[in-house]
Amino acid sequence: xxxxxxxxxxxxxxxxxxxxxxxxxxxxxxxxxxxxxxxxxxxxxxxxxxxxxxxxxxxxxxxxxxxxxxxxxxxxxxxxxxxxxxxxxxxxxxxxxxxxxxxxxxxxxxxxxxxxxxxxxxxxxxxxxxxxxxxxxxxxxxxxxxxxxxxxxxxxxxxxxxxxxxxxxxxxxxxxxxxxxxxxxx
Amino acid sequence: xxxxxxxxxxxxxxxxxxxxxxxxxxxxxxxxxxxxxxxxxxxxxxxxxxxxxxxxxxxxxxxxxxxxxxxxxxxxxxxxxxxx
Numbered sequence: 001x002x003x004x005x006x007x008x009x010x011x012x013x014x015x016x017x018x019x020x021x022x023x024x025x026x027x028x029x030x031x032x033x034x035x036x037x038x039x040x041x042x043x044x045x046x047x048x049x050x051x052x053x054x055x056x057x058x059x060x061x062x063x064x065x066x067x068x069x070x071x072x073x074x075x076x077x078x079x080x081x082x083x084x085x086x087x088x089x090x091x092x093x094x095x096x097x098x099x100x101x102x103x104x105x106x107x108x109x110x111x112x113x114x115x116x117x118x119x120x121x122x123x124x125x126x127x128x129x130x131x132x133x134x135x136x137x138x139x140x141x142x143x144x145x146x147x148x149x150x151x152x153x154x155x156x157x158x159x160x161x162x163x164x165x166x167x168x169x170x171x172x173x174x175x176x177x178x179x180x181x182x183x184x185x186x
Numbered sequence: 187x188x189x190x191x192x193x194x195x196x197x198x199x200x201x202x203x204x205x206x207x208x209x210x211x212x213x214x215x216x217x218x219x220x221x222x223x224x225x226x227x228x229x230x231x232x233x234x235x236x237x238x239x240x241x242x243x244x245x246x247x248x249x250x251x252x253x254x255x256x257x258x259x260x261x262x263x264x265x266x267x268x269x270x
Contacts, residue, residue: 001219001221001222001226003222004221004222059255060257060258060261062251063251064194064253066248066251067194067195067198067248068251069247070198070201070247070248071198073203073243073244074201074202074205074240077206077236077237077240078208078209078212081208081209081233081236083213088229089215089216089219102219107212107215107252110219146262159263
């Protein structure tokens with residue numbers, strides 16, 4: 001398990017400042033998807049009853065329908081659980097020294113990337129749409145020097161505050177360790 | 187040609203095995219890579235509880251059928267569905 005007080009490759013005097021996950025609205029959306037998927041068999045059964053087919057009462061077809069329904073319910077449960085795992089394990093940790101991005105890509109692939117705060121060139125926050133504006137969530141993009149892929153915090157709570165804090169921590173780190181965000185060779 | 191209905195439980199057993207395996211993978215991932223704390227422990231307990239509930243619900247559905255029947259294949263494909 002990950003211990004915020006003792007992160008992998010823990011540096012001296014390193015303190016965790018932020019622990020981020022996607023906004024809770026992602027969970028609400030997952031809940032609605034689950035509810036919709038669970039309603040499909042009930043809707044199908046109601047339609048069959050409406051047109052006058054009692055396939056549940058048919059000796060063999062009833063059993064096959066029962067098995068198909070059971071298989072469907074188990075698969076939906078597992079898919080929802082996997083989606084929740086993806087939500088729960090996709091995290092961003094901001095310390096006073098670095099940013100750690102932990103991302104689960106499917107069940108068998110996990111990426112952990114790390115970025116030192118003194119490498120940060122630019123931080124951008126973005127809130128697009130009505131719901132993100134009301135609920136105050138959005139994306140934060142962190143650009144580093146050179147061709148390195150930028151860090152994306154997707155759908156995090158209060159992106160403006162996150163951006164401000166990262167800029168502040170980055171400035172502090174550059175003062176302590178020197179600026180490594182420039183491509184220029186001096 | 188007649189087949190005992192009970193044979194249909196063999197592929198279903200494989201489905202249960204597969205889903206259990208996936209739930210275990212998810213459980214392992216959260217237990218191994220999750221954040222240390224009560225929240226993660228609660229999530230793990232919730233995982234087990236939800237899956238056990240789903241299994242119990244499924245077993246309840248299946249126990250309502252008469253599994254001593256046999257399938258007569260030509261009858262199965264004649265689609266005689268009783269009307270309400």
